[in-house]
Amino acid sequence: xxxxxxxxxxxxxxxxxxxxxxxxxxxxxxxxxxxxxxxxxxxxxxxxxxxxxxxxxxxxxxxxxxxxxxxxxxxxxxxxxxxxxxxxxxxxxxxxxxxxxxxxxxxxxxxxxxxxxxxxxxxxxxxxxxxxxxxxxxxxxxxxxxxxxxxxxxxxxxxxxxxxxxxxxxxxxxxxxxxxxxxxxxxxxxxxxxxxxxxxxxxxxxxxxxxxxxxxxxxxxxxxxxxxxxxxxxxxxxxxxxxxxxxxxxxxxxxxxxxxxxxxxxxxxxxxxxxxxxxxxxxxxxxxxxxxxxxxxxxxxxxxxxxxxxxxxxxxxxxxxxxxxxxxxxxxxxxxxxxxxxxxxxxxxxxxxxxxxxxxxxxxxxxxxxxxxxxxxxxxxxxxxxxxxxxxxxxxxxxxxxxxxxxxxxxxxxxxxxxxxxxxxxxxxxxxxxxxxxxxxxxxxxxxxxxxxxxxxxxxxxxxxxxxxxxxxxxxxxxxxxxxxxxx
Amino acid sequence: xxxxxxxxxxxxxxxxxxxxxxxxxxxxxxxxxxxxxxxxxxxxxxxxxxxxxxxxxxxxxxxxxxxxxxxxxxxxxxxxxxxxxxxxxxxxxxx
Numbered sequence: 001x002x003x004x005x006x007x008x009x010x011x012x013x014x015x016x017x018x019x020x021x022x023x024x025x026x027x028x029x030x031x032x033x034x035x036x037x038x039x040x041x042x043x044x045x046x047x048x049x050x051x052x053x054x055x056x057x058x059x060x061x062x063x064x065x066x067x068x069x070x071x072x073x074x075x076x077x078x079x080x081x082x083x084x085x086x087x088x089x090x091x092x093x094x095x096x097x098x099x100x101x102x103x104x105x106x107x108x109x110x111x112x113x114x115x116x117x118x119x120x121x122x123x124x125x126x127x128x129x130x131x132x133x134x135x136x137x138x139x140x141x142x143x144x145x146x147x148x149x150x151x152x153x154x155x156x157x158x159x160x161x162x163x164x165x166x167x168x169x170x171x172x173x174x175x176x177x178x179x180x181x182x183x184x185x186x187x188x189x190x191x192x193x194x195x196x197x198x199x200x201x202x203x204x205x206x207x208x209x210x211x212x213x214x215x216x217x218x219x220x221x222x223x224x225x226x227x228x229x230x231x232x233x234x235x236x237x238x239x240x241x242x243x244x245x246x247x248x249x250x251x252x253x254x255x256x257x258x259x260x261x262x263x264x265x266x267x268x269x270x271x272x273x274x275x276x277x278x279x280x281x282x283x284x285x286x287x288x289x290x291x292x293x294x295x296x297x298x299x300x301x302x303x304x305x306x307x308x309x310x311x312x313x314x315x316x317x318x319x320x321x322x323x324x325x326x327x328x329x330x331x332x333x334x335x336x337x338x339x340x341x342x343x344x345x346x347x348x349x350x351x352x353x354x355x356x357x358x359x360x361x362x363x364x365x366x367x368x369x370x371x372x373x374x375x376x377x378x379x380x381x382x383x384x385x386x387x388x389x390x391x392x393x394x395x396x397x398x399x400x401x402x403x404x405x406x407x408x409x410x411x412x413x414x415x416x417x418x419x420x421x422x423x424x425x426x427x428x429x430x431x432x433x434x435x436x437x438x439x440x441x442x443x444x445x446x447x448x449x450x451x452x453x454x455x456x457x458x459x460x461x462x463x464x465x466x467x468x469x470x471x472x473x474x475x476x477x478x479x480x481x482x483x484x485x486x487x488x
Numbered sequence: 489x490x491x492x493x494x495x496x497x498x499x500x501x502x503x504x505x506x507x508x509x510x511x512x513x514x515x516x517x518x519x520x521x522x523x524x525x526x527x528x529x530x531x532x533x534x535x536x537x538x539x540x541x542x543x544x545x546x547x548x549x550x551x552x553x554x555x556x557x558x559x560x561x562x563x564x565x566x567x568x569x570x571x572x573x574x575x576x577x578x579x580x581x582x583x
Contacts, residue, residue: 103563197544210542239549240542308526313541319503328578330567340579345506357505361496362519364503378529380539385532387540419518420525436543461543 001029005166005484009075009223012169016063016074023059023074023118027052030076030120034167037487041143041152043161045081046089047121052076055118070116071230078162079172081122082129083109084203088119092205093137094127096325096332096351106203107238108172108214108231115230120168123158127353128322129179129207131155132425135416136355143412144186145485146451150409153183159217160187165487170218170227176207177310178404178429180215181441185404185454188443190471190481192216192224195461196436197242199228200235208317209240211310211433220481221440221471225249228464244462252465257473258292260466262457263397267303268428274407280445280453281403284474288401291473298397300389305382306431311423312366312379313434319363325351358419383434390435390460398466400458403428404441408451432458440467443480452480489523491516 001021015021031049038044059074081091084102091097109119126136134142134157142157144150145165152161159171160183173180175193184191192215199214206212214231218224232246264285269278289295327333327347334346352360366375393400406427415421432439438459445453459467475481491499496516500507507515561574570577 100567103559103566196542197546236551240544240546242544242546302532305529305532308529311522312526312529323504327569328576331569333569337579340581341504342506343579344504348504349506352505357500357507357511358515358518358522360503360505361499361515362522365499365519365523368499368502374530375526377539378532378534379526380541381534381537382529382532384537384540385534387543420522423522423525434540434543 001025004029004033008219009169009226012075013069013073017069019063023056023063024053026074027056027076027118027120030168034121037165038167040148040487041145041161041165042140043123043142043158043165043167044078044121045091045093045124045139045158048088048119051088052118052120059116059118071226072112073116074118075116076118076120076168077112077170077172078121078123078159078168079109079119080125080156080159080174082125082174082205083172084205085109085119085122088122090122090205091139092128093125093139094351094353094356095138096348098332100330102203104203107200107235109203111231112172123156123162123171125158125179126155127356128205129155129174129176130355130359132178132182132422133410133415134158134183135412136353138353141412144409145487146188147409147449149411150451151186151412153186153409155179156217157183160184160189160191163187163189163217163219164485166484170216170223173215173217174204175213175215175433176211176314177433178426180217181404181429181439181456182426184217184441186409186452188452188480188483190218190220190224190443191441192218192228193432193439194228194232194464195242195438197240198438198462198464199231200238200241202235202237206321208314209321210317211314213433221442221468221475222253224440225253225468242462247465249465249468252469253472255469256291257288257470260293260399260470261397262288262293262295262470263298263393263400264295265300265303265393265400265402266297267300268402272406273403276447277403277405277407277453281455284444284455285401287474287477288470291477293470296397298393298400300393300431302382302385302389303431306386306434307423307427309379309382309386310430310434312375313383315359315363316366316376317363318359319367322356322360355419386431387435390437394460398459399463399470402456402458404454404456408447408453437461438464438467440471442471442474443483444478445480446483489520489527491520491523
């Protein structure tokens with residue numbers, strides 16, 4: 001078995017097909033690597049060795065019988081711990097679900113499994129997706145594989161750290177306000193946030209239902225295109241999935257960036273952005289110009305209002321969504337409570353961490369009588385203005401290019417005590433979720449201290465083919481996405 | 489926007505979260521500073537803007553009203569902290 005960090009998804013699949021190695025060898029090598037390296041980064045909450053090895057044996061049997069290997073046959077992957085996995089503990093990284101074992105699979109998990117993918121484990125994240133550093137997990141702190149004193153980003157920090165460390169070929173994750181793009185950026189990997197409704201949310205533990213999108217953290221744009229083709233599409237179990245047919249995304253990989261009109265939103269290139277981040281972005285813009293793209297400056301005037309509008313929408317939906325944790329049907333239940341109301345109060349007090357409590361209370365406040373118009377309704381109006389900004393921009397240009405984060409990965413503990421500072425870390429990522437548009441985060445450089453820097457491409461609704469087209473052209477012309485952290 | 493301790497208590501009660509005295513104080517400060525921050529939205533002119541709460545444009549998505557396979561009673565109860573003869577068991581609602 002080759003060193004896993006030298007393998008790509010494509011090479012692994014070819015290796016299986018050519019019988020260079022078996023699925024059992026591939027999965028065992030991944031599990032061994034997790035055992036050896038994960039203690040250094042703590043990316044995984046659960047490792048499902050037994051079921052993974054069983055599926056690997058089934059894949060090997062298919063190969064032995066001469067059957068055609070499925071698109072992901074024998075390929076190990078991880079999933080953020082918000083995806084319901086039948087028979088495998090699913091915690092949302094919260095104590096309130098510490099012992100929760102779902103009795104059904106999320107649709108995205110089901111589709112990856114049907115394509116032959118092998119789930120090797122569930123990754124750490126900020127509880128319920130509330131955070132930008134994975135420090136809000138109730139169970140463990142995940143370390144950035146490029147520098148273990150730094151955060152991996154969040155909320156999907158475990159997924160990004162796992163992919164960067166070659167612990168599984170990709171990770172299924174979720175982005176409500178940057179939870180895929182920002183950790184992908186901090187860990188130097190590729191992150192896809194899809195158009196709202198493109199991928200089913202069925203079986204995914206909810207954060208903000210009108211903002212949540214299911215996406216991927218991968219080694220490359222090519223892998224993201226392959227995988228989106230598998231998980232995208234309408235689902236009768238999620239009424240918000242779009243009926244639009246799923247295109248063949250692999251076609252867009254060949255088209256190149258020539259003639260694409262790329263806009264630079266001036267509000268994203270503000271003073272205060274880290275000079276090293278700015279420099280890498282400038283170089284990436286030049287690279288796109290070399291590739292034939294036309295660059296122009298555009299304005300999204302409501303960008304500064306996006307953070308409060310996003311958070312007010314998100315937390316209002318949180319207060320409704322998290323009302324289901326009642327200590328009765330599933331999840332943590334206080335053993336001391338005598339009365340029903342005490343059961344609610346105590347179970348939730350014991351099971352929820354401080355950031356979850358803050359968001360529930362703020363959301364409850366924003367929806368409460370007397371404040372609804374000033375907060376929730378106002379946020380939905382501003383959301384409309386944000387959407388109109390994007391609609392106007394996309395009449396002139398094909399894609400926007402912007403930084404993912406204003407600064408490189410920050411230190412563990414650096415922002416943990418100041419919730420508002422943590423919220424502000426999302427300044428460039430939260431803007432697109434209220435508009436429902438997709439984004440693709442790509443590695444585009446390193447700081448002099450060897451910390452990853454990333455850019456994001458943003459397109460109109462259902463523009464994933466254009467994002468892949470530009471992203472693939474960039475990754476063919478650069479090798480940032482192939483750099484690996486040294487964990488040995 | 490300074491929240492009073494009473495307001496924090498009220499909103500915690502509405503959200504059914506039990507808080508200790510120490511937490512009340514900590515959250516009073518943190519929630520106040522966050523509300524201050526989000527209040528900047530009041531300055532945005534939205535007089536002519538309708539609220540937008542979703543982006544798909546889909547409405548009234550129906551399916552055939554037929555019974556399809558669903559969880560068994562055992563499966564539905566599998567994660568219940570307390571159950572009794574095939575029911576979820578809960579605490580008394582009255583004294």
